[in-house]
Amino acid sequence: MTELELELTWSQVLATTLFLLQLALLVLWRLLRDRGPIASDPVAILNLVASSLITALSHFEHRRSSRPSTLLSGYLLLSLLLDSAQLRTLYLLGHIPIAHVFSASWVVRLVMLVIESQDKTSCLKPEYQSLPPEARSGIINRSFLWWLNNLFAIGSKGVISENDLFELDPKLSADNVGRELREAWEKRSTWHSMIQLRLLTVCRSSGRAFDSGF
Amino acid sequence: MPFQYVFPAQPLSGCAQGSDNSFGPISQCRYDFTLFFEQAILSAVPSAIFLLSALPRLFYLYRQHEKTVRTPAEVVKLVGIT
Numbered sequence: 443m444t445e446l447e448l449e450l451t452w453s454q455v456l457a458t459t460l461f462l463l464q465l466a467l468l469v470l471w472r473l474l475r476d477r478g479p480i481a482s483d484p485v486a487i488l489n490l491v492a493s494s495l496i497t498a499l500s501h502f503e504h505r506r507s508s509r510p511s512t513l514l515s516g517y518l519l520l521s522l523l524l525d526s527a528q529l530r531t532l533y534l535l536g537h538i539p540i541a542h543v544f545s546a547s548w549v550v551r552l553v554m555l556v557i558e559s560q561d562k563t564s565c566l567k568p569e570y571q572s573l574p575p576e577a578r579s580g581i582i583n584r585s586f587l588w589w590l591n592n593l594f595a596i597g598s599k600g601v602i603s604e605n606d607l608f609e610l611d612p613k614l615s616a617d618n619v620g621r622e623l624r625e626a627w628e629k630r631s632t633w634h635s636m637i638q639l640r641l642l643t644v645c646r647s648s649g650r651a652f653d654s655g656f
Numbered sequence: 657m658p659f660q661y662v663f664p665a666q667p668l669s670g671c672a673q674g675s676d677n678s679f680g681p682i683s684q685c686r687y688d689f690t691l692f693f694e695q696a697i698l699s700a701v702p703s704a705i706f707l708l709s710a711l712p713r714l715f716y717l718y719r720q721h722e723k724t725v726r727t728p729a730e731v732v733k734l735v736g737i738t
Contacts, residue, residue, distance in 0.1 A: 479677045479692035485700045492703040495710045499717075506720040513713055517706040524698040531691050535676060565724040 451504065456554045457497040463547040464490045470540045478537075492517075500558065508570050510559050510580030518555040519582075522548065559583070574608040 468486040471478055496514065503511035529548055532541035559580050563571065566578070575589035583589055596606050612618060630639065671685040680690030681697070689698070 477673075479690075479695060481692055481696040481700070485695045485703075488700055488703050488707075492706055495707060495714075499710050499714060502714060502717040505722050505724055506717045508723045513706070513709055517702060520702050521699070524694075524702060527689060527698060528691070528694040531676075531688050531694055534686065534688065535671075535691065562724055565727065567723055567725055570723050 453500045453504070453554060453557050454497065456550055456557065457493070457500050460547060460550045460554065461490070461493045461497060463543055463550060464493045466543050467540065467547065470543060474537075474540075496554075500554075503558075504562070504565075508562070508566060508573055509578050510561060510583075512581040515555055515558050515580055515582060518551050518558065522551055522555065525551075572609055574611050576608070577611050577613075 464486070468483070468490055471482040471486050474482070496517075499511065499514055503514060525544070525548055529541065529545055532544055559582050561578050561580070561583070563578055566573075575592065576584065579589045593602070593606070593608070596602060629635070671683070675684055676691040678690055679692055679696075681693040682688075683690045
C-alpha cells in the first residue's frame with residue numbers, strides 16, 4: 443500500500459477548475475471549426491497551458507514565498523481586465539455556450555485573485571512570522587500601502603513609541619547592505635574596471651567642462 | 657451522428673458573419689473590437705508573457721526553502737494500492 447499526500451487548498455481547487463474550464467473552451471472552439479477566428483484554437487491551447495502553469499505556480503508560491511505572488515496576481519488582474527472585453531463580444535455575437543464557459547472562467551479567476559492576494563501570516567513558519575508587514579504584502583497591498591493602516595490605527599489612539607514601529611526588512615538591514623556594498627566594491631577593484639572607472643571620470647569631467655562653457 | 661455545434665442563428669448585434677474573423681482591431685459594424693483581435697492580442701499576449709516569466713520564477717522558487725507550514729486541514733491523504 444502506498445500513501446500519497448495531496449495538498450488541497452482553495453486556490454488549488456480553483457486552479458484545477460480553471461484548467462477544466464479552459465479545456466472545455468478549447469473543445470468548444472474546435473467544434474466551431476472554421477466559423478470562428480483563425481486564432482481561436484492556438485489561443486485556447488496557450489491559455490490552457492497558462493492555466494496549468496497557474497496551478498504549479500500557485501502551489502510553489504504558497505510554500506516558498508513569504509508574500510503573495512506578484513506574477514500571479516498581476517497576470518490574473520490583467521487577464522480579468524482584458525478578457526472582460528472578449529466576454530462582452532462573445533455575448534454580442536451570440537456564441538452562447540462559449541460565452542457561458544468563458545464567464546465561468548472569468549469568475550473563477552476573480553475569486554482566485556482575491557484568494558491569492560491574502561497574506562499568509564498565519565501559515566508562515568515561526569522564523570518568518572517576525573517579518574515586517576511590507577515583506578509579507580503582495581503587489582496590490584504595496585501599491586495602495588494598505589500595510590501601513592495598522593500603524594495609522596495605533597497612531598490615532600495615542601503617541602507612537604519606538605516599540606510600535608515595525609521590524610526592519612532583512613534586505614535593508616545594515617549587515618546585508620554592508621555585505622552587498624563590500625562585494626560590489628571588490629568586483630570594482632580589478633584592473634580593467636579601474637581603467638573603465640577612470641575613462642568614465644574623464645568623459646564626465648570633459649562633458650561638464652563643455653557645459654560650463656555655456 | 658457526430659455532434660454538430662450549431663452556429664448561432666441570430667447574434668445580438670446585426671453584424672456580417674465573417675467580420676469578426678478579420679484582425680480589425682475595431683469592428684466595422686458595432687462599437688467593439690473584433691473577436692480575432694481580442695483573442696490574438698488581448699488574451700494571447702498576456703498569457704505568453706506569463707508563460708515566459710513563470711518558468712524562471714518556478715526555477716527560482718524551487719531552490720528556495722519552505723516558508724509556510726502545512727496545516728492538517730489542507731492535506732488530503734490518498735491511499736493507493738501498489
